[in-house]
Amino acid sequence: MLYLLDTANVKEIKRLCNIYPIDGVTTNPTLVSKEKMDFRQLFTQLKEILGPDKMIHVQTLGKSAEDIVKEGEILNKFLGENLYVKIPVSPYGIKAIQILSQKGIKTTATAVFTPQQALIAARAGADFVAPYVNRLDNIIGDGVEVVSEIIKEFNIYNLKTKVVAASFKNLEQIHKASQVGTHAVTVPPELFEKLLEHPLTDSAIRKFEKDWEEVYGKGKIVSDLI
């Protein structure tokens, strides 16, 4: 499963990419606006941090297929190979996905709430679809069930489109999405770090250190003793 960070915050992306096996970032207009930075400067910095191997998903704002295609082409020139043009699944969005995918530009269909939206986006040539788990749970839907149905559908029809489950607000949603075989999750930084936390891990580490220090001394590590 791929791990993406659902943020446009340069500091957090830099810090977390330095520690964890992160496969890229997803942004949307809300996340980008939060940073209050010059757009070009923000994405130049992100491009540099993410390097040649990590994905960057950037959302378009156009209200026609022509405008979205224009945005996609300009983003593609600017960000290159690892760009996924994120496009909401409106009728003109679907048209733009078809045009961009025919031009060899990668796309992520976003704001997906039903398996049929995902299927149409996949047929249009989207590389990823992004179902919004928490926003479905918020309206007494079942976000993870939708993720699961999309994956089943893609398998039945042998589609190569991948699922990046999005809009997470708690660890249970992420855990369940991974249990149903999502190809990727995109997670806000504060939630991502919680995935690793456990009080029993902390106390196990403390006990190992205490037992070790009693015999080998404080601050000594294995390489000091060989």
Ligand code: E4P
């Ligand atoms: C990511 O691709 C989505 O834009 C994002 O996860 C939506 O998250 P939200 O529901 O917390 O805004």
